[in-house]
Amino acid sequence: MAPFATLYTSRALKHAKSLKILAVANFNNLEIAVDETFDMFTTPKTPEYLAKFPMGKYPVMETADGFCLAETAAMAFFVAESGPKREQLLGVDVKQRALIQQWISLADSEVFANCLPLVLQLFGALPKDEKVRMEKETAMVRAMRRIEGHLKGVRKEGKRWFVDGEEPSLADLSVAASLFWGFMFYIDEEMRKDYPETIKWYRTLLEVEEVKKTFGEPEMVQVRPESVKL
Template sequence: MSFGTIYSYPNNPRVAKVHAVANLNGLKIEDAPFEFGKTNKTPEFLAKFPLGKAPAFSSADGVNLFESNAIAHYVADSGPLRDQLLGSNAAERAAIQQWVTMAETEVMPPVVTAILPRFGFVPYDQGADDQAASKIERAVDSLERHISSGKTWLAGEKISLADISIAAALVWGFTFAIDAEMRAKYPGVVAWYERVMGTQGVKEAFGETKFVEKRTAPK
């Protein structure tokens, strides 16, 4: 039985994050047919999701949510690995939320700045691109220092929503901006990222891991 349905455009790491959590919790989530700019503008969609944002989620029992972090939290909270994914005490829950917040505020914004011109959505600006790369590296450097202190996972002894959220935010980063030269400086982060993406359930959600060899301006 399906746990719910998610609405979004294809190849969205934020959706893969939700599917990864669902897979780990043994929950099945369906992908609804979706055309950005049309599906999310219909009266039916807006009645459930007033901002018209994607991803959006409807559970089988009628819970409607937008914002991928809220969706991922709900899915994580709804299965047998709840304590592992979200934390079993106040300190663990706060630590996991810390990384989830970092993914959305420190990692994803510069990654989005880097990818938009490469997807053809905005004109390329080298200054903005260099600044985005610098901010991405700042975030990756902080991860390296944390992981190099002996951490296998970001928070706790097993994979959690912290790892999945940060890894999801870095997918486009590794695909387009974090090139071989930068990766060479952060072996701990690369090993951690490959460990997260190789975890059963996560791997099926995200698919093949891709790394850019050299960050170049879009043609």
């Protein structure tokens, strides 16, 4: 039987934003194949790829019936909506669905968007620029404080996840994916001391079987390096 969809994404380093899509697929018991021939430097420039995905970006996804999607929030939503755990992942009523979308948006626009340039500077993919680094770190920290404050409230109510429910939603998966590279390369032990509830939540989430299959064990840098060689 053909996989539900094929994901085109980097393989040498787990692409942080692919993780939530694959975890959602695990919850819904849907098989998503990761294309083994994809090369992030050459494949997105080919005419065949651009015919399906005109922006030449990745990750992107093509379903078994030829339906093509770009933008990871849209892909995660599509996979979440396509299986039996849709209400767990997307919410049971309009308010819960809106709250989940709120956290997805914050994860993408405030956490990942500011974390990515910090990590790319470490990789050497962007030039070192202290002014940019401080601006991006300040913006990321502001979002992380918002997350920490929310999780403190969640913990006081005796709950574990971002939105009411016994199981993680797409809000949890999206926030975790947005922090994945940050924890791995930039947000070191000293910096993490300011976010105890976030760290506890992240470790708890990565113990969930469907999440662990994709994210793996938590990888957290102890001391931020000057550079990272991939």
